[in-house]
Amino acid sequence: MTYTLYYSPGSASLAVHWMLIELGVPFEAKLVSIDAGAQKSPEYLRVNPTGRIPTLIVDGKAHGESAGLLMLLAERHPEKKFAPSPGAPGRADWLEMMIFLANTVLPAKRDWFYAQTDGDPADADAVKALARRRIEGAWDRLDAHLADGRTYIMGSELTAADFLATMVMRWSRNMPRPATAWKNLAPYIHRMRSRPAFIEVNDREGLTDWRN
Ligand SMILES: N[C@@H](CCC(=O)N[C@@H](CS)C(=O)NCC(=O)O)C(=O)O
Incomplete structure (x- = not known):
């Protein structure tokens, strides 16, 4: 394969x-x-x-x-085991998280980065303001989610939701309030960035910022 x-x-x-x-x-x-x-x-x-x-x-x-x-x-x-299998406990929560990240955070990120070119440049400031509100709202939600001290987004198991969540958090690094400013997101981000495969993908893509 x-x-x-x-x-x-x-x-x-x-x-x-x-x-x-x-x-x-x-x-x-x-x-x-x-x-x-x-x-x-x-x-x-x-x-x-x-x-x-x-x-x-x-x-x-x-x-x-x-x-x-x-x-x-x-x-x-x-x-x-990067996803709970159909019918397993945690499957519904994982689906909900994946769709939240895909349906709410990714489009807001697209608006934040592409407001000038995807839409009318005259509207870009308003589009970006709403995108920022949505993105920071997502950080509030994820921060509350991690407040119980869990290691990964879905609990004790690393899943595909962690790769997606960490990627979108990385994209906030130059925003007025980056995800690292949230109390429970900061240690989570640090943990994810310490994974050998994260270090490896950054090396392979030549990415130097937002590393531990
Ligand atoms: N929802 C899509 C978003 C894809 C997307 O917008 N990709 C951006 C890069 S992050 C892109 O292709 N930008 C180049 C362009 O739009 O010209 C996904 O998550 O794959």
């Missing part, structure tokens, strides 16, 4: 790249630099017509959406 990941450093591909390393499965990583505009190149648009990162080739077919890819990888490699 081998995969090909199209990634751009630090983008929405990061959680997928990280999870592939955690899984220890063979994969090829192909750089599509957003800084260079490569996501709009004809070659990449042939792979993923949305022009967005990431794309993962699974059994010869291209798929996007980081959260969906994490869920798919968890399902394809159940021995790693």
